[in-house]
Amino acid sequence: MYEQADLQTEPNLKSGQTIYKSCIQLLIDELRSLSSRNEDSVSSLLSLIRGSNVQIVTSGIGKSGIIAEKMSSTLRSLSFRAIFLHPVEALHGDLGILETKGLMFIFSNSGSTHELLDLLPHAKSRQFQVIGILGDRESRLARECDIVFDASIQRELCHNNLAPTTSSTISLIVADILAVLVAQSAGITKEEFAYNHPSGSLGKKLTMTVSRLMQKATLIKTDTHFMDIVSSISISGCGSVLVVDDFNHLQGIITDGDIRRAVASRKSDIFSCKASEICTKNPAIISKDRLAIEALQIMEFEKKPVNVIPVVDVNHKVEGVIRIHNIVQEGIS
Structure with missing residues (x-):
């Protein structure tokens, strides 16, 4: 891990290369830590999945919202009925898109995003199971979730330990892993994936006659x-x-x-x-x-x-x- 002092000197090629390698090593260490967590959460999630027909909703604010959007996009490409629901817009009419029963994945590094805290009671009233990808498993949001995936980190890559960098990377990795887990558990085939990607290379390989x-x-x-x-x-x-x-x-x-x-x-x-x-x-x-x-x-x-x-x-x-x-x-x- 690099120290803040590393960026206080005049920037040069050597210091830049050192910081670059230090950032890579920090992410490797965070991934090692991540790999030892969440086993029980994985088992709990897989027990909820019953095919690809269930509605899946993702939600978050800021960088976490972008990751939530990406997860819903990935799930749609895997034949799931997945949507991104902005928590603020949800409370101003977009709740109407929610069906009865489904899965909701929420993303928050702090675990205290008040917009998500306001959204969850309405999701639960529609019998949604809530899965949190959170940076703090002891947070208020964690207590409201049915399943929590611990996406906590030691520090951000940012030299001031402020800009969401490590946290967003870890959350994105967890989101991709969960999308793959859900797809494999539901038995999504490569033909179904290709059906949703007719213009992609794989889609053409599997569909173009x-x-x-x-x-x-x-x-x-x-x-x-x-x-x-x-x-x-x-x-x-x-x-x-x-x-x-x-x-x-x-x-x-x-x-x-x-x-x-x-x-x-x-x-x-x-x-x-x-x-x-x-x-x-x-x-x-x-x-x-x-x-x-x-x-x-x-x-x-x-x-x-x-x-x-x-x-x-x-x-x-x-x-x-x-x-x-x-x-x-x-x-x-």
Whole structure:
């Protein structure tokens, strides 16, 4: 822990680095202390949780209010019906948002926030269980709570031991841990999380299907001649064409790489080649209802990784193609 005197001298690089490391060490020490507390409170909280359908309310003032808001936001992303209720606004009409029965998490470093003390009787009259994340477990608020999580600290990082720094960090960590505990106890799955994050990377991995990213395929017949194959690949926009029969059933795929290999092996005889002689038969395929991440995995784990795969229906009829570029561009990897 650094002393106040550390900041009284002329600031320099060495003193700044020393203070930085001291602050990190102080937080580490506070976390070690935190890890040895609240075991009984954890057990009590888990006994209250019955699925994700219960209304969860968070509340606090100032920095504690910001942490309370963050917790409710985290819980919403985990499929809980969670809201932040400002204690002052609650007493001027916002109490109407409270249902009957639920969980209320309140945050206070001092444990004596009078706005929260005024709010609690109204929450309890609606049969809310109150969980306090408090800096003083012997405080007035602690006595009003059903469960108390001890978020007390030895001192703030601030050299004057005033600005909420250590206390806000510890409260935020407790809030995140409790959100995770509640979610795990309620059995929230990664699919439910993704459902609430459709534009996020995880959401796209778990929800975006091939049908949303595939594009129209350029089709040629098995008897298409070499120069027509080259022309078709040039206009395809994806460096490949699909070889099909008269009913558009997939027979193979030809990429620009196949063209180069054919030229190297057939040489002057290349112009007499037909699509059936050049194409890769039985290529990797995928259906449009599969996930885009699955298409990417197929592309990457082929014996020879590919950049495009055909999209076919159950009868092997071509419906399009999907390119690795389309998938990666969506942030799926």
